Amino acid sequence: MTDERIRVVVVDDHAVVRRGLEQLLAVATDIDVVGTAGDGAQAVEVVRNVRPHVVLMDLQMPGVDGVEATRSIVAEALADVLVLTSFSDSERIVAALDAGAVGYLLKDADPEDVLAGIRSVREGGSPIHPRAARQLLGARASAADLSATSASLTAREAEVIELVRHGLANKQIARRLGISERTVKAHLTSAFAAIGVADRTQAALWAERRTLPPGMVDHDDGHD
Template identity: 70%
Template sequence: MSGPTPGRAVRVVLVDDHAVVRGGLAQLLGAVDDIDVVGQAATGAEALVVVADVAPDVVVMDLQMPDVDGVTATRRILAEHPVTQVLVLTSYSDAERIVAALDAGAVGYLLKDADPDDLIEGVRAVSRGESPIHPRAARSLLTARAQGPGRAGRVELTPRETEVLALVRDGLANKQVARRLGITERTVKAHLTSAFARIGVQDRTQAALWAERNDLG
Protein backbone atom coordinates (compact mmCIF):
# COMPACT_ATOMS: atom_id res chain seq x y z
CA MET A 1 0.00 0.00 0.00
CA SER A 2 1.34 3.42 -0.89
CA GLY A 3 0.96 6.49 1.30
CA PRO A 4 2.53 9.86 1.88
CA THR A 5 6.22 10.01 1.08
CA PRO A 6 8.26 10.27 4.29
CA GLY A 7 8.96 13.93 4.98
CA ARG A 8 6.01 15.12 2.88
CA ALA A 9 2.91 16.63 4.46
CA VAL A 10 -0.25 14.52 4.46
CA ARG A 11 -2.56 15.90 1.75
CA VAL A 12 -6.11 16.17 3.05
CA VAL A 13 -9.52 16.91 1.52
CA LEU A 14 -12.34 18.01 3.85
CA VAL A 15 -15.92 16.97 3.06
CA ASP A 16 -18.76 18.52 5.10
CA ASP A 17 -21.92 20.34 4.10
CA HIS A 18 -21.45 23.03 6.78
CA ALA A 19 -19.09 25.80 5.67
CA VAL A 20 -18.33 26.81 9.27
CA VAL A 21 -17.27 23.23 10.11
CA ARG A 22 -15.07 23.01 7.02
CA GLY A 23 -13.50 26.36 7.83
CA GLY A 24 -12.74 25.32 11.39
CA LEU A 25 -11.24 22.02 10.27
CA ALA A 26 -9.15 23.74 7.61
CA GLN A 27 -7.82 26.19 10.20
CA LEU A 28 -7.06 23.42 12.70
CA LEU A 29 -5.38 21.02 10.31
CA GLY A 30 -3.74 23.72 8.21
CA ALA A 31 -1.85 24.97 11.26
CA VAL A 32 -0.02 21.64 11.56
CA ASP A 33 3.30 21.39 9.73
CA ASP A 34 2.84 17.82 8.51
CA ILE A 35 -0.74 18.22 7.21
CA ASP A 36 -1.74 20.16 4.10
CA VAL A 37 -5.44 20.83 3.35
CA VAL A 38 -5.54 20.67 -0.44
CA GLY A 39 -9.29 20.72 -1.08
CA GLN A 40 -12.81 21.03 0.34
CA ALA A 41 -16.24 19.80 -0.71
CA ALA A 42 -19.76 20.51 0.53
CA THR A 43 -21.40 17.33 -0.81
CA GLY A 44 -20.49 13.76 -1.59
CA ALA A 45 -20.86 14.43 -5.29
CA GLU A 46 -18.54 17.42 -5.09
CA ALA A 47 -16.07 15.30 -3.12
CA LEU A 48 -15.74 12.89 -6.03
CA VAL A 49 -14.70 15.74 -8.29
CA VAL A 50 -12.29 17.31 -5.79
CA VAL A 51 -10.60 14.00 -4.95
CA ALA A 52 -10.11 13.23 -8.65
CA ASP A 53 -8.58 16.67 -9.14
CA VAL A 54 -6.13 16.83 -6.20
CA ALA A 55 -5.44 13.15 -5.35
CA PRO A 56 -5.29 13.49 -1.54
CA ASP A 57 -3.77 11.01 0.88
CA VAL A 58 -6.70 11.33 3.30
CA VAL A 59 -10.34 12.39 2.97
CA VAL A 60 -12.03 13.59 6.17
CA MET A 61 -15.63 12.62 5.44
CA ASP A 62 -18.92 13.70 7.03
CA LEU A 63 -21.76 11.18 6.75
CA GLN A 64 -24.99 13.18 6.68
CA MET A 65 -24.98 15.34 3.55
CA PRO A 66 -27.42 16.27 0.79
CA ASP A 67 -27.12 14.75 -2.66
CA VAL A 68 -24.63 11.90 -2.12
CA ASP A 69 -24.16 10.85 1.52
CA GLY A 70 -20.80 10.09 3.10
CA VAL A 71 -21.10 6.31 2.95
CA THR A 72 -21.90 6.33 -0.76
CA ALA A 73 -19.20 8.92 -1.44
CA THR A 74 -16.66 6.83 0.46
CA ARG A 75 -17.48 3.74 -1.56
CA ARG A 76 -17.24 5.61 -4.88
CA ILE A 77 -14.03 7.43 -3.98
CA LEU A 78 -12.26 4.23 -2.97
CA ALA A 79 -13.48 2.42 -6.08
CA GLU A 80 -11.80 5.08 -8.22
CA HIS A 81 -8.86 5.98 -5.94
CA PRO A 82 -7.92 2.86 -3.96
CA VAL A 83 -4.81 4.37 -2.33
CA THR A 84 -6.80 7.20 -0.75
CA GLN A 85 -7.68 6.75 2.93
CA VAL A 86 -11.06 7.87 4.29
CA LEU A 87 -11.48 9.07 7.88
CA VAL A 88 -15.11 9.57 8.88
CA LEU A 89 -15.79 12.62 11.08
CA THR A 90 -19.42 12.77 12.12
CA SER A 91 -21.84 13.45 14.95
CA TYR A 92 -23.37 9.97 14.71
CA SER A 93 -22.16 7.12 16.91
CA ASP A 94 -24.83 4.46 16.26
CA ALA A 95 -23.55 1.03 15.30
CA GLU A 96 -25.46 0.92 12.01
CA ARG A 97 -23.75 4.00 10.61
CA ILE A 98 -20.35 2.90 11.87
CA VAL A 99 -20.67 -0.50 10.24
CA ALA A 100 -21.94 1.04 7.00
CA ALA A 101 -18.98 3.43 6.85
CA LEU A 102 -16.41 0.72 7.56
CA ASP A 103 -18.05 -1.63 5.08
CA ALA A 104 -17.78 1.14 2.47
CA GLY A 105 -14.02 1.18 3.07
CA ALA A 106 -13.45 3.94 5.63
CA VAL A 107 -10.50 3.09 7.87
CA GLY A 108 -11.23 5.45 10.76
CA TYR A 109 -14.30 6.76 12.57
CA LEU A 110 -14.09 9.86 14.77
CA LEU A 111 -16.81 12.04 16.28
CA LYS A 112 -17.05 15.80 15.95
CA ASP A 113 -16.79 16.31 19.70
CA ALA A 114 -13.36 14.68 19.71
CA ASP A 115 -10.44 16.64 21.11
CA PRO A 116 -8.71 18.64 18.33
CA ASP A 117 -5.44 16.83 19.03
CA ASP A 118 -7.25 13.50 18.56
CA LEU A 119 -8.44 14.61 15.13
CA ILE A 120 -4.95 15.70 14.12
CA GLU A 121 -3.48 12.41 15.29
CA GLY A 122 -6.36 10.56 13.61
CA VAL A 123 -5.43 12.05 10.24
CA ARG A 124 -1.81 11.07 10.80
CA ALA A 125 -2.80 7.56 11.93
CA VAL A 126 -5.00 6.97 8.89
CA SER A 127 -2.20 8.13 6.59
CA ARG A 128 0.01 5.46 8.21
CA GLY A 129 -2.54 2.76 7.51
CA GLU A 130 -3.94 2.62 11.04
CA SER A 131 -7.63 2.60 11.99
CA PRO A 132 -8.55 5.09 14.73
CA ILE A 133 -12.03 4.62 16.21
CA HIS A 134 -13.57 7.08 18.69
CA PRO A 135 -14.14 5.33 22.06
CA ARG A 136 -17.87 6.11 22.02
CA ALA A 137 -18.20 4.65 18.54
CA ALA A 138 -16.35 1.53 19.67
CA ARG A 139 -18.69 1.24 22.66
CA SER A 140 -21.68 1.43 20.30
CA LEU A 141 -20.35 -1.57 18.42
CA LEU A 142 -19.77 -3.42 21.67
CA THR A 143 -23.28 -2.61 22.86
CA ALA A 144 -24.70 -3.86 19.58
CA ARG A 145 -23.00 -7.21 20.06
CA ALA A 146 -24.04 -7.50 23.71
CA GLN A 147 -27.43 -8.90 22.71
CA GLY A 148 -26.20 -12.48 22.87
CA PRO A 149 -23.66 -14.73 24.56
CA GLY A 150 -21.00 -14.32 21.89
CA ARG A 151 -21.94 -16.75 19.16
CA ALA A 152 -21.03 -15.57 15.68
CA GLY A 153 -24.64 -15.46 14.53
CA ARG A 154 -25.75 -13.47 17.57
CA VAL A 155 -22.92 -10.97 17.13
CA GLU A 156 -24.14 -10.42 13.58
CA LEU A 157 -20.84 -10.09 11.79
CA THR A 158 -21.06 -9.12 8.15
CA PRO A 159 -20.24 -11.87 5.64
CA ARG A 160 -16.94 -10.17 4.82
CA GLU A 161 -15.98 -9.80 8.49
CA THR A 162 -16.71 -13.51 8.93
CA GLU A 163 -14.43 -14.37 6.00
CA VAL A 164 -11.63 -12.13 7.29
CA LEU A 165 -11.80 -13.51 10.83
CA ALA A 166 -11.81 -17.09 9.55
CA LEU A 167 -8.60 -16.41 7.61
CA VAL A 168 -7.02 -14.68 10.63
CA ARG A 169 -7.87 -17.80 12.64
CA ASP A 170 -6.05 -19.83 9.98
CA GLY A 171 -2.94 -17.72 10.54
CA LEU A 172 -2.97 -15.52 7.43
CA ALA A 173 -1.45 -12.04 7.60
CA ASN A 174 -3.44 -9.02 6.39
CA LYS A 175 -1.65 -8.99 3.03
CA GLN A 176 -2.44 -12.68 2.51
CA VAL A 177 -6.07 -12.14 3.53
CA ALA A 178 -6.32 -9.29 1.02
CA ARG A 179 -4.95 -11.45 -1.79
CA ARG A 180 -7.19 -14.38 -0.89
CA LEU A 181 -10.36 -12.25 -0.89
CA GLY A 182 -9.42 -9.92 -3.74
CA ILE A 183 -9.64 -6.77 -1.62
CA THR A 184 -7.11 -4.19 -0.44
CA GLU A 185 -5.06 -4.53 2.71
CA ARG A 186 -6.62 -1.28 3.90
CA THR A 187 -10.08 -2.82 3.60
CA VAL A 188 -8.93 -5.88 5.56
CA LYS A 189 -7.79 -3.58 8.38
CA ALA A 190 -11.13 -1.78 8.37
CA HIS A 191 -13.06 -5.06 8.62
CA LEU A 192 -10.81 -6.24 11.45
CA THR A 193 -11.28 -2.98 13.35
CA SER A 194 -15.05 -3.34 13.12
CA ALA A 195 -15.01 -7.06 13.96
CA PHE A 196 -12.69 -6.63 16.95
CA ALA A 197 -15.05 -4.06 18.45
CA ARG A 198 -18.14 -6.17 17.81
CA ILE A 199 -16.78 -9.39 19.30
CA GLY A 200 -15.04 -7.59 22.17
CA VAL A 201 -11.37 -8.37 21.52
CA GLN A 202 -8.28 -6.20 21.21
CA ASP A 203 -5.87 -8.10 19.01
CA ARG A 204 -5.48 -10.79 16.36
CA THR A 205 -4.68 -13.56 18.84
CA GLN A 206 -7.87 -12.95 20.80
CA ALA A 207 -9.82 -12.73 17.55
CA ALA A 208 -8.39 -16.03 16.31
CA LEU A 209 -9.32 -17.73 19.60
CA TRP A 210 -12.83 -16.28 19.40
CA ALA A 211 -13.20 -17.50 15.82
CA GLU A 212 -12.05 -20.97 16.85
CA ARG A 213 -14.45 -21.11 19.81
CA ASN A 214 -17.35 -20.04 17.65
CA ASP A 215 -16.58 -22.42 14.74
CA LEU A 216 -16.27 -19.47 12.40
CA GLY A 217 -16.09 -20.33 8.73
Protein backbone atom coordinates in the same frame (compact mmCIF):
# COMPACT_ATOMS: atom_id res chain seq x y z
CA MET B 1 5.95 7.63 7.09
CA THR B 2 8.12 10.16 5.32
CA ASP B 3 8.70 13.87 5.95
CA GLU B 4 6.13 14.64 3.23
CA ARG B 5 3.27 16.80 4.47
CA ILE B 6 -0.09 15.05 4.67
CA ARG B 7 -2.42 16.27 1.92
CA VAL B 8 -6.02 16.43 3.17
CA VAL B 9 -9.39 17.12 1.56
CA VAL B 10 -12.17 18.27 3.92
CA VAL B 11 -15.72 17.22 3.04
CA ASP B 12 -18.73 18.63 4.90
CA ASP B 13 -22.00 20.18 3.74
CA HIS B 14 -21.79 22.99 6.31
CA ALA B 15 -19.49 25.84 5.24
CA VAL B 16 -18.83 26.86 8.84
CA VAL B 17 -17.63 23.35 9.68
CA ARG B 18 -15.38 23.23 6.62
CA ARG B 19 -13.87 26.58 7.55
CA GLY B 20 -13.36 25.51 11.14
CA LEU B 21 -11.61 22.32 10.09
CA GLU B 22 -9.42 24.23 7.66
CA GLN B 23 -8.38 26.56 10.47
CA LEU B 24 -7.71 23.63 12.78
CA LEU B 25 -5.56 21.80 10.25
CA ALA B 26 -3.71 24.98 9.30
CA VAL B 27 -1.99 25.01 12.70
CA ALA B 28 -0.40 21.61 12.03
CA THR B 29 3.04 21.85 10.49
CA ASP B 30 2.72 18.44 8.84
CA ILE B 31 -0.74 18.80 7.26
CA ASP B 32 -1.94 20.74 4.20
CA VAL B 33 -5.60 21.19 3.24
CA VAL B 34 -5.50 20.83 -0.55
CA GLY B 35 -9.24 20.92 -1.21
CA THR B 36 -12.73 21.08 0.23
CA ALA B 37 -16.16 19.85 -0.86
CA GLY B 38 -19.73 20.38 0.25
CA ASP B 39 -21.26 17.09 -0.88
CA GLY B 40 -20.28 13.58 -1.89
CA ALA B 41 -20.34 14.09 -5.65
CA GLN B 42 -18.15 17.17 -5.41
CA ALA B 43 -15.85 15.31 -3.02
CA VAL B 44 -15.13 12.59 -5.56
CA GLU B 45 -14.30 15.17 -8.24
CA VAL B 46 -12.07 17.20 -5.94
CA VAL B 47 -10.22 14.09 -4.78
CA ARG B 48 -9.70 12.97 -8.37
CA ASN B 49 -8.19 16.36 -9.19
CA VAL B 50 -5.92 16.95 -6.19
CA ARG B 51 -5.06 13.37 -5.14
CA PRO B 52 -4.80 13.86 -1.36
CA HIS B 53 -3.48 11.32 1.11
CA VAL B 54 -6.50 11.53 3.44
CA VAL B 55 -10.13 12.59 2.99
CA LEU B 56 -11.88 13.86 6.12
CA MET B 57 -15.43 12.79 5.27
CA ASP B 58 -18.80 13.80 6.70
CA LEU B 59 -21.57 11.21 6.27
CA GLN B 60 -24.94 12.96 6.00
CA MET B 61 -24.92 15.29 3.01
CA PRO B 62 -27.43 16.16 0.27
CA GLY B 63 -27.33 14.16 -2.92
CA VAL B 64 -24.45 11.71 -2.74
CA ASP B 65 -23.80 10.99 0.93
CA GLY B 66 -20.50 10.25 2.61
CA VAL B 67 -20.87 6.48 2.43
CA GLU B 68 -21.35 6.48 -1.34
CA ALA B 69 -18.58 9.03 -1.82
CA THR B 70 -16.27 6.87 0.30
CA ARG B 71 -17.13 3.82 -1.78
CA SER B 72 -16.28 5.65 -5.01
CA ILE B 73 -13.02 7.10 -3.68
CA VAL B 74 -11.86 3.74 -2.32
CA ALA B 75 -12.92 1.87 -5.48
CA GLU B 76 -10.64 4.14 -7.51
CA ALA B 77 -7.87 3.92 -4.88
CA LEU B 78 -7.73 7.71 -4.78
CA ALA B 79 -7.12 8.25 -1.06
CA ASP B 80 -7.73 6.93 2.45
CA VAL B 81 -11.01 8.06 4.00
CA LEU B 82 -11.38 9.09 7.63
CA VAL B 83 -15.00 9.68 8.62
CA LEU B 84 -15.73 12.71 10.82
CA THR B 85 -19.42 12.85 11.69
CA SER B 86 -21.95 13.57 14.42
CA PHE B 87 -23.49 10.10 14.11
CA SER B 88 -22.34 7.20 16.27
CA ASP B 89 -25.06 4.62 15.53
CA SER B 90 -23.72 1.20 14.67
CA GLU B 91 -25.49 1.01 11.29
CA ARG B 92 -23.68 4.07 9.97
CA ILE B 93 -20.36 2.93 11.39
CA VAL B 94 -20.61 -0.47 9.73
CA ALA B 95 -21.80 1.09 6.46
CA ALA B 96 -18.85 3.48 6.43
CA LEU B 97 -16.31 0.77 7.20
CA ASP B 98 -17.79 -1.57 4.59
CA ALA B 99 -17.60 1.26 2.06
CA GLY B 100 -13.86 1.40 2.72
CA ALA B 101 -13.37 4.06 5.40
CA VAL B 102 -10.31 3.28 7.51
CA GLY B 103 -11.33 5.27 10.57
CA TYR B 104 -14.37 6.77 12.28
CA LEU B 105 -14.22 9.93 14.43
CA LEU B 106 -17.01 12.04 15.96
CA LYS B 107 -17.27 15.80 15.70
CA ASP B 108 -17.17 16.23 19.46
CA ALA B 109 -13.65 14.81 19.51
CA ASP B 110 -10.88 17.02 20.82
CA PRO B 111 -9.05 18.92 18.06
CA GLU B 112 -5.85 17.03 18.89
CA ASP B 113 -7.69 13.74 18.37
CA VAL B 114 -8.68 14.82 14.86
CA LEU B 115 -5.09 15.71 14.04
CA ALA B 116 -3.88 12.46 15.57
CA GLY B 117 -6.49 10.54 13.58
CA ILE B 118 -5.29 12.00 10.29
CA ARG B 119 -1.71 11.15 11.16
CA SER B 120 -2.72 7.63 12.21
CA VAL B 121 -4.49 7.01 8.91
CA ARG B 122 -1.44 8.19 6.98
CA GLU B 123 0.69 5.77 9.01
CA GLY B 124 -1.61 2.85 8.27
CA GLY B 125 -3.77 2.99 11.40
CA SER B 126 -7.54 2.73 11.82
CA PRO B 127 -8.62 5.27 14.47
CA ILE B 128 -12.12 4.75 15.88
CA HIS B 129 -13.70 7.12 18.40
CA PRO B 130 -14.24 5.33 21.73
CA ARG B 131 -17.97 6.13 21.77
CA ALA B 132 -18.38 4.75 18.26
CA ALA B 133 -16.60 1.57 19.35
CA ARG B 134 -18.89 1.29 22.38
CA GLN B 135 -21.95 1.73 20.17
CA LEU B 136 -20.81 -1.15 18.00
CA LEU B 137 -20.27 -3.35 21.01
CA GLY B 138 -23.56 -2.30 22.56
CA ALA B 139 -25.46 -3.07 19.38
CA ARG B 140 -23.91 -6.51 19.27
CA ALA B 141 -24.77 -7.11 22.91
CA SER B 142 -28.42 -6.17 22.46
CA ALA B 143 -28.84 -8.05 19.19
CA ALA B 144 -27.25 -11.33 20.16
CA ASP B 145 -26.92 -13.83 22.96
CA LEU B 146 -23.56 -12.91 24.43
CA SER B 147 -22.84 -16.55 25.11
CA ALA B 148 -22.94 -17.15 21.37
CA THR B 149 -19.57 -15.60 20.65
CA SER B 150 -19.76 -15.30 16.88
CA ALA B 151 -23.03 -13.37 17.26
CA SER B 152 -21.04 -10.57 18.91
CA LEU B 153 -19.41 -9.88 15.55
CA THR B 154 -20.92 -8.31 12.47
CA ALA B 155 -21.23 -10.68 9.52
CA ARG B 156 -18.24 -9.04 7.80
CA GLU B 157 -16.09 -9.21 10.95
CA ALA B 158 -16.95 -12.90 11.30
CA GLU B 159 -15.87 -13.45 7.69
CA VAL B 160 -12.56 -11.71 8.32
CA ILE B 161 -11.88 -13.65 11.54
CA GLU B 162 -12.74 -16.94 9.84
CA LEU B 163 -10.21 -16.17 7.08
CA VAL B 164 -7.62 -15.23 9.71
CA ARG B 165 -8.28 -18.63 11.30
CA HIS B 166 -7.44 -20.24 7.96
CA GLY B 167 -4.12 -18.42 7.84
CA LEU B 168 -4.85 -15.80 5.17
CA ALA B 169 -2.90 -12.55 5.26
CA ASN B 170 -4.68 -9.21 5.09
CA LYS B 171 -3.90 -8.86 1.38
CA GLN B 172 -5.47 -12.24 0.64
CA ILE B 173 -8.50 -11.44 2.78
CA ALA B 174 -8.96 -8.14 0.98
CA ARG B 175 -8.83 -9.84 -2.40
CA ARG B 176 -11.21 -12.59 -1.30
CA LEU B 177 -13.82 -10.18 0.05
CA GLY B 178 -13.36 -7.46 -2.57
CA ILE B 179 -12.36 -4.79 -0.06
CA SER B 180 -9.16 -2.87 0.66
CA GLU B 181 -6.43 -3.99 3.05
CA ARG B 182 -7.13 -0.90 5.15
CA THR B 183 -10.78 -1.99 5.46
CA VAL B 184 -9.62 -5.44 6.57
CA LYS B 185 -7.49 -3.77 9.26
CA ALA B 186 -10.44 -1.67 10.41
CA HIS B 187 -12.66 -4.74 10.73
CA LEU B 188 -9.91 -6.57 12.62
CA THR B 189 -9.50 -3.66 15.03
CA SER B 190 -13.22 -3.71 15.80
CA ALA B 191 -13.37 -7.51 16.00
CA PHE B 192 -10.37 -7.75 18.35
CA ALA B 193 -12.11 -5.30 20.71
CA ALA B 194 -15.36 -7.25 20.50
CA ILE B 195 -13.88 -10.64 21.36
CA GLY B 196 -11.24 -9.36 23.77
CA VAL B 197 -8.02 -10.34 21.98
CA ALA B 198 -4.89 -8.39 21.17
CA ASP B 199 -3.67 -9.85 17.89
CA ARG B 200 -4.53 -12.14 14.98
CA THR B 201 -2.93 -15.20 16.60
CA GLN B 202 -5.22 -14.88 19.61
CA ALA B 203 -8.15 -14.25 17.26
CA ALA B 204 -7.38 -17.44 15.33
CA LEU B 205 -7.24 -19.42 18.58
CA TRP B 206 -10.51 -17.81 19.67
CA ALA B 207 -12.14 -18.84 16.40
CA GLU B 208 -10.80 -22.40 16.71
CA ARG B 209 -12.56 -22.75 20.07
CA ARG B 210 -15.90 -21.61 18.67
CA THR B 211 -18.03 -22.32 15.66
CA LEU B 212 -18.46 -19.40 13.33
CA PRO B 213 -21.46 -19.47 10.97
CA PRO B 214 -20.81 -22.27 8.44
CA GLY B 215 -20.78 -21.57 4.74
CA MET B 216 -19.99 -17.90 5.27
CA VAL B 217 -16.78 -18.12 3.26
CA ASP B 218 -15.16 -20.43 0.76
CA HIS B 219 -12.15 -21.92 2.55
CA ASP B 220 -10.02 -22.32 -0.58
CA ASP B 221 -7.32 -19.71 0.01
CA GLY B 222 -6.64 -19.17 -3.67
CA HIS B 223 -3.20 -17.97 -4.70
CA ASP B 224 -0.97 -15.04 -3.83
